[in-house]
Amino acid sequence: MEESLISLTDTQFNKLITLNGVILRAVSSGVIFNLAPSSLTELLNNLTFSAFLRVEPGHSTELYALTVGKNITSVRLDWLRGELNHLLKSHLDGTRLSSVPQTLPVQVTVPSALKPEIGVKWLYCMPVIASNRQYGLLLGGSLEPLEEIELRLFGALGSTIAIGLENTTRMESLQYDAAETAYLNQIAAEITDSLDLQELLQYMLTKLENIISISHAALFLLLDHFYYTLAYTSSNSENKPRRRSRQEYKIEGSLIEIVIRERTSLINPAQPGELPYIPRGSSLLLLPLIHRNKLHGVLALSYREPNTYRPDTVPLLLIEKMAALFTPAMLNCRLYEEKKRMADFDERVGTYNHNYFERELPMQLDKAHRLNYSLGLLIIDMDMLKTINSQYNYLIGSTALKHIAEIITRNVRRTDIVSRYGGDEFAVLLPGTSYKGLELVSEKIRKAICDTPIILANNDKLYVTVSLGAAYFPQDAANHRELFEIANIALLESKKARNEARIGRAATLVEALAENGG
Template sequence: MWLLRGVGLLSLGESLRIHSSSPVEWATLGGLAATAAFASWLERRYAKPSTAVLVLAADYALVAALLWAMGGVAWAYWLLTIPMLNALWRGGALGAYLSAPLSVVAILATSFLVSGNGLPRDGVALSWLVGLSGFSLLLGWLWQQRPASAQTALLQQATRALEQIEVTHCELHASYRELVSRYRRLEEHLVALQDATELLSALHQVRDPEATYTALLERLQARFDASGAALLVPDEAGTMLLALSAIGTFAPLQSHLLPNPTRAAANHTQLPQLMHSLLEQLCHVEPLVEAHGTLLNPEQLMGQWLTQNGRLLGAIVFAAQAETGFDSGHQARLRALVPYLVGLLSLLEQLRLIANRLAETQLLYEIESLVFSIDTVQSLLQRVLNLLKTVLPYEHGQIVLRQGEMLEIVAQVGGLPDLRPLLGNTLSKQAQIWGATHTWAPNFAPARTLMLAPLHSGMRVEGAVILGRTDLPAFNELELELLQTLAFQITSILKRAHLLSDLERLATTDGLTGLYNYRHFQERYREEVNRCRRYQHPMAIMLIDLDGFKQVNDQYGHLEGDYLLVQLAEVLQYTLRNTELVARYGGDEFVVLMPFTNLQGAVAAAERVAHAVRNTTFLNTLGQPCLKISVSIGVAAYPNTTENPAELLEKADDALEIAKRGGRNQVVALENSV
């Protein structure tokens, strides 16, 4: 484009020379030349919308000057398409859209310079004015459609890629299930192990798993005349090798972690070379170097990978006593022992799993038994949270339950912060593991990893069990699966605990008034009588009878009478203290048990009750105030009324009879005359 600008400037200069132009016109040419040079520099240096506008304006100014110099001949208007096409190529649709107004300005300027008219009079200029602006807008619109079609194609390609990823995911999931199935079948064949009699007899009386591994290494160390032996197993993630047991020369290696060189192996044909890499690592392990004061010689070491069906179970390594190391015979004997060692490791793993299953079964039994031994739901869940440590070691724990629309922490262990703001009012229906890289990791410190399992009640999530670890290894999928099973059991006992609570409430309360029933009153009465005899503290009984209740039933019906009893029960509960047990004694009679209350206090309470009833207008079932009633109350107290607390109920009944015979609507208290 800069070449075309140069040609245009030369043509303009030649035209000015031929016409012997004035100095002003030559100065204008110089300005146009400087502007064209500046536009070329901007075009090469920057690619911005503002730059495109300046360059396009400069090009149209140059073309307008050429049209003026040529006298506005018709064919010269084609020069106006050159800046437009350059703008389209450089700026796309934006360049085309900008060309429309700038081309109009250029044609108007040319018309003014040539004829002195602001608007062109001839048809050529007018047609170019309309056509060029319209053509510019059309090119801009067409250019915009090109990315839209490309974007659609890209979206279709992305959709196909996502579908392929989904298919691959399903295939991987199916492969995983097949791998698990094959592993289980292989475990069933472990009982067919042969030629391991010597090793099994040496381990026959060993019970503890860790002692079993040590006994195994001691026998092998003696068999190979080695100075040390170590058994390495992969961690849960498979990235590290843990020294599960180490003796002799390798004793300082106990519980040490090493990088697992097989992690990056493409296939198990590389295992011999990887064993050499592992032995080189062992020579430079800091605990061994510090213990022996020098680096071990890899030529004195020997080892074998223990694999089963392509799965790495671990590695066993030996250190030779002789400086020459192990000979080929030792290597062959170790390779021959590998199948038996693999079988023993698998067997010990199975025993460990069985021990875990037994511990889980015992935990489930203990959780079941808690329903009948702990009174409150909070105490029950706190005990459950503590029991979970036996099969799922953790340092922090919480159990949250839904109380209405809110979440409440009902059990906690450790220093886990309040996680309810993270959980919100809705709980996930899926069990989850939150690691150190989780978005909310800073919010559940000091725990580095969390495991959450929902407590389901049908389709509704009623709460969650949350366990956290700080120094212990991170949770894995097997532990998450176990927590889900335990969460289901916790939900089951919660349902039973609520059911037992409901049954207990139904067994101790009156179905009409909601007060305690006669049976519960008798139980508490016997307990308080025994407590009075032992500690000699005062106690009072108040018997309440509704005056004229039969007339209410006869006049208004039994439904209204029942509703009156319900309202009277509410008055009693409102008037008396929470420490005083109010029960329905039978029919229209109520009884109040008042521990630690003497006769004077009981009479004062009875007067409050009688006054509250007299001043209450009771409603009918339609909600209309229509009834005024009174009560007769008999009061007896220990030791004011009798020296035998077991006689209090009888004495209160006697006092009630006196109140009835005396005209009702009164409080009568019996006092010991002795």
């Protein structure tokens, strides 16, 4: 034991040894923070005020206070914390604090306004530092100045508290690392086989909500160097993420551009800019989704209350590790979706294929029936394809089919479904359209194809026409088979004259229906 403590009384010595043992056996830093003020008061009987001002990284503080003979309410405790922060501001500076001798407390002049609040005339401050880490300040106040032996006891207890905090903090860090690793391993195991991006995003947001508060989330995907799209959104009011229409947004001048340039996470970026779907003024966290050094998108998390996300409150490293796990799983889902789409896609004309239409028609009609909205079906048949193939060649015939498919796609909505049903036939499903809308789009497609020539290799113009038949749910049919039958018979009627469009159970179809068993 150092020479300065040789003159301790047996009582003082026993108290110090006992308190040292209690502090060094503490299982967490929180326990030590709470023990520190009471231990100091127990060791030095003439103290009328004791406190531990915990200093977090970034110099945010938390006050653990104990007074003798009076109670401080939570409101006054907040006030006292502010006053002590102001009083000890110079000591909270890392350079100044590390230069203060760590063996003895330093006397601090108490402002007159603070004296009656804490009931002291003399206030002492002991920096609690171990291995160059600043844990806080041990404070003690009295009506009379402390004697030298009391200052030595004060300093000895402060040193013990520093050692105890170093030990518990190191243990807590190991425990946190172990828990974090287990958490990440659990996530990795559960998302490895995920093939549904919507479900994957919902799972990841659930895991993130265990760590930070989230009121809105958005998944942005990069399309190229100039545009990005909003793929999915999520909010507290929704059961699961919503797939959004693939509207394109310019990267230039957006917050996404900043993430791309910095390739790092952003918390409440100071740069001006808005993001689709994310409420203005909310607390914002932007996570770059990087895999194999390539940026694929950005996951935006927000909370309705501003400044909820701060560098000292958000476990950014853990969240970034979760984003790193999410990114390859997301790419795997997108690859699966693309392969699935290609299996349902006719690459020669750029539309869905027959198998996809056969699956989609009953599903769309069932949905229309369940949600009480209409459904239009349009069948389009190219006129005289055989003549074109024989007069020119099959390559020109294929070009003509692709030409027709492109015009159809340009003249329907994003929500409409265009499929190649057969060799020279296309089928279009139009959810929610009106009867008048079905008439208009039928005529619009017919006229656009008729008026738009195919430019051949020799710059000759080849004009083609189509015949169209349509049916409308619920007026024309009660089920998907009947809807297709009505549209097909309407097509047969229009093909008699070619370059025409017929819709539904018109009077001209009664005889045709009878002939076909309708």
